[in-house]
Amino acid sequence: MEAADRPASRLSEGDFWALEGLKAQLVEAGEGAADGGVLFTGAVRLPAGERYEWQHGALTEGLLDADWTEAAEAFAALGHPVRLRLLREILGGRRTAAELAEPAEVGTTGQIYHHLRQLTGAGWLHTTGRGRHEVPPGRVVPLLVALSAARG
Structure with missing residues (x-):
C-alpha cells in the first residue's frame, strides 16, 4: 500500500525512507553538508480537488547562518x-x-x-x-x- 493510500492520519514512526534519502543526498553533497540538513515534502489533495506535490531541502549550515x-x-x-x-x-x-x-x-x-x-x-x-x-x-x-x- 502506498503512503497516500494509508488510512492513518500519520505515517508509521518506522518509515524513515525520507530521512535515509536525505542522508544519501548529504553524503553525495560532500564536505559542505557535514553538519546535516533538513527536508520537508508532501503530496496533497485538497477538499476542492487540487493536487500539490512539493519538496524543499536545506543544509543546516545555511539555515543557522541565515x-x-x-x-x-x-x-x-x-x-x-x-x-x-x-x-x-x-x-x-x-x-x-x-x-x-x-x-x-x-x-x-x-x-x-x-x-x-x-x-x-x-x-x-x-x-x-x-x-x-x-x-x-x-x-x-x-x-x-x-x-x-x-x-x-
Missing part, C-alpha cells in the same frame, strides 16, 4: 487563530470574502479583509481576481508542514 528575522512576518501572519481559520477555509474551497464570512467565528467583513491583507503581505495568500483568494501552490505543503510541526 537572518532568521526575515521569517518573522511569515510566522506572525500565522500567529492569529482567525488567520489560521481563514487559511483552512480557503484550502477547503471557500475563496471569496463573502464565502469566508459565512462561519460566524471569523468576524466582520472588515476584519476578514484585514486578516486577508496580512496573509497576502506575508505570502500565504494571493488574489486570483474577482475577489478570490488562494494559497499559492508553493505554500500549500509548507503551511501543512508548519501546522504539523506545531502539533508536535
Whole structure:
C-alpha cells in the first residue's frame, strides 16, 4: 500500500525512507553538508480537488547562518487563530470574502479583509481576481508542514 493510500492520519514512526534519502543526498553533497540538513515534502489533495506535490531541502549550515528575522512576518501572519481559520477555509474551497464570512467565528467583513491583507503581505495568500483568494501552490505543503510541526 502506498503512503497516500494509508488510512492513518500519520505515517508509521518506522518509515524513515525520507530521512535515509536525505542522508544519501548529504553524503553525495560532500564536505559542505557535514553538519546535516533538513527536508520537508508532501503530496496533497485538497477538499476542492487540487493536487500539490512539493519538496524543499536545506543544509543546516545555511539555515543557522541565515537572518532568521526575515521569517518573522511569515510566522506572525500565522500567529492569529482567525488567520489560521481563514487559511483552512480557503484550502477547503471557500475563496471569496463573502464565502469566508459565512462561519460566524471569523468576524466582520472588515476584519476578514484585514486578516486577508496580512496573509497576502506575508505570502500565504494571493488574489486570483474577482475577489478570490488562494494559497499559492508553493505554500500549500509548507503551511501543512508548519501546522504539523506545531502539533508536535
